[in-house]
Amino acid sequence: MTRKTTVLFIALLLVFGGGTVAYLVQTDGGSVETRDVRFAAPDGQMIHGTLYVPPGASADDPSPGVVATHGYINTRETQSPFAIEFARRGFVVLAIDQAGHGHSDPPAFGNGFGGPPALSYMRSLAFVDDDNVGLEGHSMGGWASVAAAQSDRDGYESVALVGSSTGNSGVADGNATFPRNTAVVFSEYDEFSMLMWGVPHASNVERSEKLQTLFGTDEPVEEGRTYGSLEDGTARRLYTPSTTHPGDHLSTTAVGDAVEWMQVTLDGEDELPPGNQIWWLKELGTLASLLGGVLFLFPFGAMVLSDRRFSDLRRTVPEPAGVEGRSWYGAVAVAALVPVVTYFPLNLVGQGFVPISWLFPQQITNGVMVWALGNGLIVAGLVGAWHYRSDRDSLARYGFDTDGWRTVARSAVAAATIVGGFLGTLGAVGYLFGTDFRFWVFAMKLPTLTQFRIALVYLVPLTLFFLALELLLHGQLRTGDRSFREALAHNWIAVVGGFVLLLAVQYGVLLAGSPSPFGQPLLTIVALQFVALLSIVTAVSTYFFRRTGRVWVGAFVNSLLVALVLVAGTATHAPL
Incomplete structure (x- = not known):
């Protein structure tokens, strides 16, 4: 076989292979x-969601239920660690896409973030004990x-607020009796x-x-102590795991x-110990799928470009015309730092x-x-200033030359074909296994038709x-005669290195026991996805670039891919 x-x-x-593993874990072996x-x-x-139905749940013998809700700019799949473990213990689980997230209709924040209709739907299921339902949510899902x-107020038995609180964004304040068993x-x-709780450090x-x-x-709340009464519905308990949001x-x-x-708070479940968990194997499975999906772009892209219909897009990589010597290090440093220095202020300007x-319906x-x-x-x-001050050669040395609009148009078609192949593999995984490409907070999801339309606007x-x-x-x-690995490493430092530094500072200070120096917790978490x-x-x-000697195909593949990933993975705020 060729390489x-x-x-x-x-x-x-x-x-x-990763999709198969993820499916087997998500369904507890089927x-x-x-x-x-x-x-x-x-x-x-x-509102869309995934329903996990454990064996034995039936109208004759209804099972306890849990509604599991993800946080802001996530989707139902981020709740799968909780959903998998609840379902393994005999709970029927409804993991929803919040309003305006994932496949649920916009706008975001509508209908109590999707929580009230989800509880009503869960209680309507004949195989769910409607007097035995819990609510679990992370962050905004709380x-x-x-x-x-x-x-x-009588439609649930208990609540688990994970990284969340009461009394925010229009939801009721908590007290010693509300919510029940929290x-x-x-x-x-x-x-x-x-x-969440009005303290500078968690x-x-x-x-x-x-x-x-x-x-x-x-008095200060004691971790692990049960306050109140389970029978009266006033039980309270604090857990503080050693991790981040x-x-x-x-x-x-x-x-x-x-x-x-x-x-503790619901009846009828399997008493499998809480520490007996398998969900992390699904994370490894979807990570393998993610790595495979990204890797797919390169050989498939090479096959597309080797087609005779795109033969005019390929040429020898031109001689480099970049800065050299110590100036190169300075240019890389500026390239790495400017996007990070502007990251918080420009994002806030755009959102505000x-x-x-x-x-433009997504904040x-x-x-x-x-x-x-x-x-x-x-x-x-x-x-541009460096180019003209240095009296460099034409922009053809940078790969910006064309044979007219034909080059640009055919590059766009090639990029759309390459990204289309990627979306095909993503769709196949979703159809066969009910999963996508993801690890932790980073996900590549198949967009809905509405999200695809939105992405076309942000594409420009x-x-x-x-x-x-x-x-x-x-x-x-780009200077000298560098191998692909060297070029990739140097470019990664210029593009990603500054964000790694930002996260190292933010989390280094946070983990040392002080508030993050630059604040902006949401954008800091988004920066993890940026990396x-x-x-x-x-x-x-x-x-x-090395494949075509020009910039067009790479730029168009990236813009298509990033637009679709961004739009499918965040919240839509305008009603569409």
């Missing part, structure tokens, strides 16, 4: 049935749980301690006045704490000043769009950014 055929085989083996479901809120907004409890699983290094959460009000005490999704301790609380509308993506446009202008300005500014990035990487920073996504971007850019 690209071998790599393609390995990629597909990872994609479908014993738990998983179903895609959808149901309407009172105003007609459709607010969905509180909203559900507020909407039907556990707070709040990690020792949770980034949202001020938002290690002091037991001293939060808001938490003390929930627990009905004037997004780390709750990778913590056997956090998952075990939520499982333990549901076992680009109005939510049918044209988080609006922030990324403004950041991308701002950095594209900065790169174009700096590289993102394309401008990726063309500017190509100019930087393959113009100013993964920009690493893929760097590999795509480097590979396709």
Whole structure:
């Protein structure tokens, strides 16, 4: 076999082998049935979810149920560690896409984040004991749980707030009697301690006045102690696993704490110990699929470009014309730091000043769009000034030459074909196994038709950014006779290195016991996803430039891929 055929085989083996593992874990070896479901809120907004039905659940012998809800700019799959472990213990689990997230209809935040209609739907199922239902939610999903409890105060038995709180974004304040039988699983290094419980650092959460009000005490809350009465519905317990806010999704301790609380407060479940967990094997399976899906882009892209219809897109890589010597190190440092220095302010400008509308309906993506446009202008300005001041050769040395619009158009077609093949593998995994490409907080999901339409709008500014990035990487920073590995490593440092440094500072200080120095917990968590996504971007850019000798295919593949990943993975705020 040729090398690209071998790599393609390995990629597909990872994609479908990982999907098989993820499916077997998610269904507990096939014993738990998983179903895609959808149901309407009172105003007609459709909420989508995955229903986990354990063996033995029936109308004659209904099982206890748990509604599991993810946090902001996530989807139902991030709750799978909790859902898998609940289902293994005999709970029927409904893991929903919050309103405006995943496959649920926009707008975000509608119908109590989707919590109240989810509770109503769960209680309507004949094989669920409607007097024996728990609510578990992470972050904003905890607010969905509180909203559900507020909407039907007799329709649930207990609540597990994971990285969450009461009394936020319109949901009711907590006290010694509401919500019923509540556990707070709040990690020792949770980034949202001020938002959730009004303390600067999560290690002091037991001293939060808001938490003390929930627990009905004037003293610091004791971790692990049960306050109140299970029989009266006033039980309270605090857990503080040693992890971060997004780390709750990778913590056997956090998952075990939520499982333990549901076992304590609901009847009829299997008494499998909370520490007996297998969900992490699904994470490894979807990680393998993710790695395989990304790897697939390269041999498949090579096959597309080897087709005679795209033969005019390939040429010899031009001689480098970048900076040299010590100036190169300075240019790399500037390239790595400017995107990070502008990351918080430009994202906040985009979120705050680009109005939510049918044209730009996603607040988080609006922030990324403004950041991308701002950095594209900065790169174009700096590289352009360097180019003309240095009296360099024409831009053809940077791969920006064309044979007319035909080159650009055919490059766009080739990029669409390559990304289409990637989406085909993603769709196949979803159809066969009910999974996607993901690890932890980073996911590549198949977009809905609505999300695809939204992505086409954001595609234009993102394309401008990726063309500017190509100019930087393959113009100013490309020097000497470097191997592919060397070029990839150097480009990764320029594109991703600054974000790694930012996260090291933010989390280094946080883990040392102080609040993060730059604040912005949500954008800091988004930066974790930036590291993964920009690493893929760097590999795509480097590979396709060396494959074609031009910037067009790499820039178009990246803009399509990133637009679709961003839009499918975040929240839509405008009603569409």
